[in-house]
Amino acid sequence: GAVVSQHPSRVICKSGTSVKIECRSLDFQATTMFWYRQFPKKSLMLMATSNEGSKATYEQGVEKDKFLINHASLTLSTLTVTSAHPEDSSFYICSARGVLAGVYNEQFFGPGTRLTVL
């Protein structure tokens, strides 16, 4: 089956610093990757969609200068939270969609990254 990894799984940083989260598709080429945010006991909110080699499309209300997304290769997308503040503390989850064994597949989710900003 398709596997998506995220790194780091957990990060604590000081207010004002930037944090980069990586999302990798391990056994398939991800033409599209998605980034979600989840607050405690809440649902997942789609933040942005990124297609390999092009700029990410952000959902309404998501600051693109705050959450920088790069999808430079078919197996890697990164989310950088710039100048992080305590309100950015959240669980960030990526998913990937692409072609596996010649079949265009559904989204596969990474395990998530817990960000805590002090």
Place this chain on the structure above:
Amino acid sequence: SQQGEEDPQALSIQEGENATMNCSYKTSINNLQWYRQNSGRGLVHLILIRSNEREKHSGRLRVTLDTSKKSSSLLITASRAADTASYFCAFDSWGKLQFGAGTQVVVTP
């Protein structure tokens, strides 16, 4: 918001009982999926039902889809303590997944 609605928000049952949760959405969809999430962990994909399907089974799971009512239900039969988790529906619309609010299920031994 494009998010779907789920009910109930929380469900507490005893082992062996069935658990049913419902999801409603507003847009046209390609498929609808159900996920499970243990506290603080990632998502586990449970089942996908396509827009031209009405019912699907997977082990103790049964999913129905009524596109005329824009609703779906997930039934977990003979629940176990290990089924304790949050369950989310997610509908695929225009290539994006939009998630429901989730149902917290607690199964007590």
